[in-house]
Amino acid sequence: MNKLRYLVLLIKGMCMGAADVVPGVSGGTIAFLTGIYQELIDSIKSVNKEAFMLLFRGKIGAFFKHINGAFLFSVLGGILISVFSLARLMKYLLEFHPIPLWSFFFGLILASAVYILKGLDRWSIKNIACLIAGVAIAAYICLATPSSTPESYWFIFLSGAIAICAMILPGVSGSFILLLLGKYSFIMEAVTTLNYKVIAVFGAGAMVGIVSFSHLLSWLLKKFYMQTIALLSGFMIGSLLKVWPWKEQIASTITDPNVEVVALTDRPILPSLFEQINGSDPMLLKAIIFATLGIAIVLLIELAANKGSKSTK
Numbered sequence: 493m494n495k496l497r498y499l500v501l502l503i504k505g506m507c508m509g510a511a512d513v514v515p516g517v518s519g520g521t522i523a524f525l526t527g528i529y530q531e532l533i534d535s536i537k538s539v540n541k542e543a544f545m546l547l548f549r550g551k552i553g554a555f556f557k558h559i560n561g562a563f564l565f566s567v568l569g570g571i572l573i574s575v576f577s578l579a580r581l582m583k584y585l586l587e588f589h590p591i592p593l594w595s596f597f598f599g600l601i602l603a604s605a606v607y608i609l610k611g612l613d614r615w616s617i618k619n620i621a622c623l624i625a626g627v628a629i630a631a632y633i634c635l636a637t638p639s640s641t642p643e644s645y646w647f648i649f650l651s652g653a654i655a656i657c658a659m660i661l662p663g664v665s666g667s668f669i670l671l672l673l674g675k676y677s678f679i680m681e682a683v684t685t686l687n688y689k690v691i692a693v694f695g696a697g698a699m700v701g702i703v704s705f706s707h708l709l710s711w712l713l714k715k716f717y718m719q720t721i722a723l724l725s726g727f728m729i730g731s732l733l734k735v736w737p738w739k740e741q742i743a744s745t746i747t748d749p750n751v752e753v754v755a756l757t758d759r760p761i762l763p764s765l766f767e768q769i770n771g772s773d774p775m776l777l778k779a780i781i782f783a784t785l786g787i788a789i790v791l792l793i794e795l796a797a798n799k800g801s802k803s804t805k
Contacts, residue, residue, distance in 0.1 A: 498566040504528055505570020512571070512666045513578045513680075514600065519571070519666065522793075532567065533710060535560040539703050579683035586677055594737040595779035599786025601668065601735060605728035607794055611721050619722040626726015631733055633672055641674035645693045651675045652697025657705045671734050672727075736760035737779050 504526045508519035523529040538559045546555040556562070585593040612619055641647060651673050655666040670676040682690035712720045740761050763776055 494562075498562060501528070501563060501566035502570040502573075505567035506574045507570070508567065509571035509574025510578060513575055513582060514597070514667060528563075528567065531560070531563060535564050536702055537707060537710060576683060579680045582680045583677070583684045586680070591737040591775045592778045592782045594735050596782040596786045597671075597735040598732060598737065599783035599788075600790060601728050601732060601786075602783075603787040603790035605725050607790055608721055608725045608728070612718055612725075614718075616718070619718050622719045622722035623726040623729075626723040626728075627730040628726075630672065630727045630730025633730075635733060643678065645689075648675070648679075648690055648693045649697035649700075651679070652694040653701030653704070656698035656701045668728065668731065672731055733760050737775075738763050 504522070507526065508522045511522045512519040520529065523532050543555055543558050546558055582593075609623075651670060654673065655669040657669075667676055670679055679690070679694060681687075682694070738761050763779075
């Protein structure tokens, strides 16, 4: 019976991993939908000082039991299977079908932001301020951040630490955070080509991040739930600038006393108006179709979640 349970957990982890590879769909949402969210949070929070003391004393069995290791490793195994399986597909689509893919991401993130906003029970001044702050911060990051951020190990480590936190938040995906940091394509490339150094550094950052921030995120959601939800929704709305299908790159020169660096920054633009009027832009129709598909997927997940919550009452 236990073997069957862990096989089911592995499959649920695979669903979470598939969700986190795609910006806009959250692994946390899938965990919530499949009924393992609370156990996931509790298991992550159990990786604490007491757990490390057991590990350092050589009490491997007690350590494994303390952190609910069988559960965690089953879910983590499923996540890794999906990430490594789907990374090659994402790399191919980003290279050869960018506009349909970005349109799909746009629909996913837009619908996810609306879905999260539905969780606000009242529109207080604090909630509205947090929402506006989230939009402004994300928009600034999207417009001010160069399209290529550093590929240094310290930044890869930081990216892993920040992105992993999204996995335990329903509505925000790790890939969405990587998009904001300008590291989505880079990490997908590393996974596809099995760049073990990059994967190891990113993974180390993820481990440190999830252990360090799980308690903070849990505290924020308990003490300032509505404000946190509003801020996250604002982040997602502001990030739509990052996933807008049509972009142009603006070159700016950063002069240092010793070196001159040309930074490329993405700016969203409208597709050609002439082509839209004459119907000669096939990408526009594809963009609308794939954005609609992204919205439809989030709606289906929401319907399934509502149905699941009613059935448990």
